[in-house]
Amino acid sequence: MSSRFAAALGAVALAAAVLAGSAHAHDGHDHGAAPPPVSKSIAPRGEAASEALELTAIPRDGTVAFYLDRFRTNEPVKGAVVEVETPEGPRTATETEEAAYVLNAPWMTKPGPHDLLVTVTAGAVVDVLTVSVTVPDTKAPAPTASSATPSAMARASDLVTELKTRGVARDPVLMLASGGAFLLGMLLTVAMRGRRRVPAVVLTAVLVTLVLGGAAFAHGDEDHGAPVQGSALIEPAQPASDLAQRLPDGSVFVPKPTQRLLVLRTTMTEKATFHRTVELPGRVIPDPNASGVVQSSVGGRLSPPPSGLFPRLGTRVRKGDVLAFVTPPVQAVDVSDMRQTQGDLDQQTSIVERRVDRFRKLAVTGAVAQTQLDDALAELKGLQDRRASLDRIRQQPEPLSAPVDGVIAQASAVAGQMASPGAMVFQIVDPTRLWVEALSFDALTPAGNATARFADGRTLSLVYQGAGLADRNQAIPVQFAVKGDTSGLRVGQFLTVLAGTDAEQSGLALPRAAVVRSGNGQAIVYEHVAAERFEPRQVRVEPLDGANVLVAEGVGAGRRIVTEGAELLDQVR
Numbered sequence: 001m002s003s004r005f006a007a008a009l010g011a012v013a014l015a016a017a018v019l020a021g022s023a024h025a026h027d028g029h030d031h032g033a034a035p036p037p038v039s040k041s042i043a044p045r046g047e048a049a050s051e052a053l054e055l056t057a058i059p060r061d062g063t064v065a066f067y068l069d070r071f072r073t074n075e076p077v078k079g080a081v082v083e084v085e086t087p088e089g090p091r092t093a094t095e096t097e098e099a100a101y102v103l104n105a106p107w108m109t110k111p112g113p114h115d116l117l118v119t120v121t122a123g124a125v126v127d128v129l130t131v132s133v134t135v136p137d138t139k140a141p142a143p144t145a146s147s148a149t150p151s152a153m154a155r156a157s158d159l160v161t162e163l164k165t166r167g168v169a170r171d172p173v174l175m176l177a178s179g180g181a182f183l184l185g186m187l188l189t190v191a192m193r194g195r196r197r198v199p200a201v202v203l204t205a206v207l208v209t210l211v212l213g214g215a216a217f218a219h220g221d222e223d224h225g226a227p228v229q230g231s232a233l234i235e236p237a238q239p240a241s242d243l244a245q246r247l248p249d250g251s252v253f254v255p256k257p258t259q260r261l262l263v264l265r266t267t268m269t270e271k272a273t274f275h276r277t278v279e280l281p282g283r284v285i286p287d288p289n290a291s292g293v294v295q296s297s298v299g300g301r302l303s304p305p306p307s308g309l310f311p312r313l314g315t316r317v318r319k320g321d322v323l324a325f326v327t328p329p330v331q332a333v334d335v336s337d338m339r340q341t342q343g344d345l346d347q348q349t350s351i352v353e354r355r356v357d358r359f360r361k362l363a364v365t366g367a368v369a370q371t372q373l374d375d376a377l378a379e380l381k382g383l384q385d386r387r388a389s390l391d392r393i394r395q396q397p398e399p400l401s402a403p404v405d406g407v408i409a410q411a412s413a414v415a416g417q418m419a420s421p422g423a424m425v426f427q428i429v430d431p432t433r434l435w436v437e438a439l440s441f442d443a444l445t446p447a448g449n450a451t452a453r454f455a456d457g458r459t460l461s462l463v464y465q466g467a468g469l470a471d472r473n474q475a476i477p478v479q480f481a482v483k484g485d486t487s488g489l490r491v492g493q494f495l496t497v498l499a500g501t502d503a504e505q506s507g508l509a510l511p512r513a514a515v516v517r518s519g520n521g522q523a524i525v526y527e528h529v530a531a532e533r534f535e536p537r538q539v540r541v542e543p544l545d546g547a548n549v550l551v552a553e554g555v556g557a558g559r560r561i562v563t564e565g566a567e568l569l570d571q572v573r
Contacts, residue, residue: 046133282438
């Protein structure tokens, strides 16, 4: 065996020994708990809070912007005076249109920690806040290939030492290293026997590849902290930005400028006791004291009113207005009877008229008493009235008049249509006086009021009017009067009624908009844990009223929960 072959085989054995030592050294090694997730794309910033205010400082390009908000509601504070103690003396920040306060701070461009003493005067509130901002050193020179060790063998030795220090192998890696060393030895033997000279550089490269390959296989996807200076494992620095993003732990980072655009608002939770609420199906009905129907008492043909047009839907009418006419049809037999009756009446009228004329002449001479003349006149008038009434029946239709003031809610009148007796032709409703009828399966408090909620989120205040005793599909009808504005409502519209009961329950009241659904259908709310950080909390909710829900479990009192913009916050990825 030549000296060159012996040296090569010795190098291979050395590499195998190094990998084996690394594998045994790594066994039983504990890396400790994983570090907390940190986003590298968040620009430096600082924050401070008091019972009334929350302040966020963001340095950028020689200036520092202060965002001032109410601590409980996250509402921007405008018109405040922000005074900052700087190395150049006290300075006052200038308010911008975006409700931020900007101060020129060239000293903030220096890397390192900076402590700011900020005095805020917002109306009657005066707070002194201390904000600490650490500016990273973005100008540190990155290691390059020229800073590597002078020789390839020395570089390989350094990497082997590094691998020993970090301990990355396991038993399968030891097997891989031994097999690799054996195969490399066979390759060198064949090369020497074939009198092929393998350059030292190639040997070194194969050795380094074996070392690095074993290290990479041993590590897999593990993260062992910051890379060693001077190695090829250093990751390039990511540029800082102010974009909303979801962090690895599930929380959401939302910069203050983005919070202003999303209009995020919060509330401080407080525990209280409320009456248990039940949800009832309901629909809008007209107030029976402010609505009516127009019906025909006799069957006949419909005709328009004197205006010539039937009233349209939504037309406002007054009580007594003629809406249509009904002309009763006359059969042929009835016409014959009517004509016979008319003839009899005409004959009797003629006889009585002659009698009246004779009595008038005799009454002058006193031959006929005045009472006889008066009786004849009365009989004549009665015959004339019967004759005129018979003519009206044949010629004059029945008018259909409005029974109440209101608007036309339903109309089925068509010119020439035959109306049946008792059929509804028009329905009149007062749109300012509407009721809601719900079906209840539980006993409700008679004096308890309720709230109605529509599918689009609108709510109505209801006042209890009464409940029936009749069974309607195993449910009791309960009626409520709509309190307040009734614009946009229509008769027959379906809604959900939330009525209170005598049972009590304790919890936290939150607006319905604060609760969103996760991908698995679980109800969650977002807690404002820091100035620009929000964490999701799983909760169990129960109905409370049309605008609020009761959080029974999941969060406690004294937490800042997002009440406006939670749906937008849940979309951040």
